[in-house]
Amino acid sequence: MTEDSIIGKLRRRSPLIGDDCAVIPSPAGQDLLLKADLSIEGVHFTRERSAEEIGARAVARSLSDIAATGGTPLYCLVSMALAPWTDEQWIDGFYRGIYKLLRKAKTSLAGGDISHSGRFFCDVIICGSVAKGRALLRSGARAGDALYVSGPLGGWRNKRSITPRLEFGRKLLGVATACMDISDGLALDLHRLSKASGVSAQLDHLPLLKGATLDQALHDGEDYELLFTAPPRMKAPGFRIGSITKGKPGTVRYSGKVLEPIGYDHAKRMQGRQHS
Amino acid sequence: MTEDSIIGKLRRRSPLIGDDCAVIPSPAGQDLLLKADLSIEGVHFTRERSAEEIGARAVARSLSDIAATGGTPLYCLVSMALAPWTDEQWIDGFYRGIYKLLRKAKTSLAGGDISHSGRFFCDVIICGSVAKGRALLRSGARAGDALYVSGPLGGWRNKRSITPRLEFGRKLLGVATACMDISDGLALDLHRLSKASGVSAQLDHLPLLKGATLDQALHDGEDYELLFTAPPRMKAPGFRIGSITKGKPGTVRYSGKVLEPIGYDHAKRMQGRQHS
Numbered sequence: 001m002t003e004d005s006i007i008g009k010l011r012r013r014s015p016l017i018g019d020d021c022a023v024i025p026s027p028a029g030q031d032l033l034l035k036a037d038l039s040i041e042g043v044h045f046t047r048e049r050s051a052e053e054i055g056a057r058a059v060a061r062s063l064s065d066i067a068a069t070g071g072t073p074l075y076c077l078v079s080m081a082l083a084p085w086t087d088e089q090w091i092d093g094f095y096r097g098i099y100k101l102l103r104k105a106k107t108s109l110a111g112g113d114i115s116h117s118g119r120f121f122c123d124v125i126i127c128g129s130v131a132k133g134r135a136l137l138r139s140g141a142r143a144g145d146a147l148y149v150s151g152p153l154g155g156w157r158n159k160r161s162i163t164p165r166l167e168f169g170r171k172l173l174g175v176a177t178a179c180m181d182i183s184d185g186l187a188l189d190l191h192r193l194s195k196a197s198g199v200s201a202q203l204d205h206l207p208l209l210k211g212a213t214l215d216q217a218l219h220d221g222e223d224y225e226l227l228f229t230a231p232p233r234m235k236a237p238g239f240r241i242g243s244i245t246k247g248k249p250g251t252v253r254y255s256g257k258v259l260e261p262i263g264y265d266h267a268k269r270m271q272g273r274q275h276s
Numbered sequence: 277m278t279e280d281s282i283i284g285k286l287r288r289r290s291p292l293i294g295d296d297c298a299v300i301p302s303p304a305g306q307d308l309l310l311k312a313d314l315s316i317e318g319v320h321f322t323r324e325r326s327a328e329e330i331g332a333r334a335v336a337r338s339l340s341d342i343a344a345t346g347g348t349p350l351y352c353l354v355s356m357a358l359a360p361w362t363d364e365q366w367i368d369g370f371y372r373g374i375y376k377l378l379r380k381a382k383t384s385l386a387g388g389d390i391s392h393s394g395r396f397f398c399d400v401i402i403c404g405s406v407a408k409g410r411a412l413l414r415s416g417a418r419a420g421d422a423l424y425v426s427g428p429l430g431g432w433r434n435k436r437s438i439t440p441r442l443e444f445g446r447k448l449l450g451v452a453t454a455c456m457d458i459s460d461g462l463a464l465d466l467h468r469l470s471k472a473s474g475v476s477a478q479l480d481h482l483p484l485l486k487g488a489t490l491d492q493a494l495h496d497g498e499d500y501e502l503l504f505t506a507p508p509r510m511k512a513p514g515f516r517i518g519s520i521t522k523g524k525p526g527t528v529r530y531s532g533k534v535l536e537p538i539g540y541d542h543a544k545r546m547q548g549r550q551h552s
Contacts, residue, residue, distance in 0.1 A: 123399040
């Protein structure tokens, strides 16, 4: 197995791969979306999961960010570091998972980088597009807006696979005033959305996944549902979970009590703090 | 130090950072260029180098690939995994190196991902553009073309910093028939260019960096000079090092002898083969 043999195999399926850069047409009249997401052995997954699942999950994370803007994914790069235990069969499975999600999302694998490391990791980059000036951002929520999620929460321990909410996201164009995906837990991510919008947020009722606790729904990462706001009388899809209020930017209340913005934070982990 | 504090600091300098995706204008009438390059502690660098140098080098690797297409870099994403030893001061230095190269290349930092790992690594993604259909590829070399490099070789041990050949690359538009950058050693990379073009190559004379041996110039990685071909009577910049011939695709000869396509191969490293 050599870099060239891995690239050669991918190239048969993804002809954009193999040059110094991916060269792709620029979509006219659109804004570009660019997103990168890391998946690291021992941090985002363990070897117990199948190679296919690890590949699919790595791609789903980035597609979820594209979904949060209301955009459409177009091209994907995968950078990966092989580990001593990743043999050819494992890599085939990993890419099978990647292609499975990319096919559903009509997205082309266009390149990446290959290196090696003690533990396997990958970085999945998605390039997408959205109508000029229409991308949903975190910063558009206004006091009085209603607050929604696209599906029930508490995913980290209770969901085997991630379904990026691409269609759901596109339906929010012209409806949502702000949107983001929940990757580090509702409490922390809603804090971020409220802070970016200069508002406070009030949570009333949370839809839970089967088997999930309220604490998991508030603080666990990896839900990958969309969190969004819309004007109060606008008809919006999803579950209504609260409202946006005036107040200190970033403050989130649940049943009247202020929630700490605690969730999954990689930089804090490096200072000895544990995943809450 | 938290993810949000790192992102907050970057955002003051790079306002595109901080949403779920970078949302950027799509360049009209251009092809997009997308490239990702990994830099891993213990593989691409050791901690002995300064944080600034490690950041600059990581960006230079990707910019070099954009240079090889004759393109112009526009936006950059940096995904990184913090290690237990990377404190705030180190990260500041790392980004100082990144910004230094991006400023010279008129390229904006637009996003990325932050995670953690036992060893530090980063993935630098550059999005660039080139006039529609004009990108220089590996596959355009024809028998009879002259073969060039943009500068002297043998860089891995003998060069402290990488200067991406962006201006040089743009001068090759309309001149070069094929182009790539030398990242894994001349012998292996010329094998790749010849194979992609369906031709053989003949090396005559190699310009060496001060202190470099012929073996280093042929087989060491990390030269980051441009390797390109041009019609024989076309005036081209750089050093003429040989010519393109008919023959088995991918065969490279030096002084008449066939060179093994040996260089730096990450997948082979994982099977116990050493860096030649």
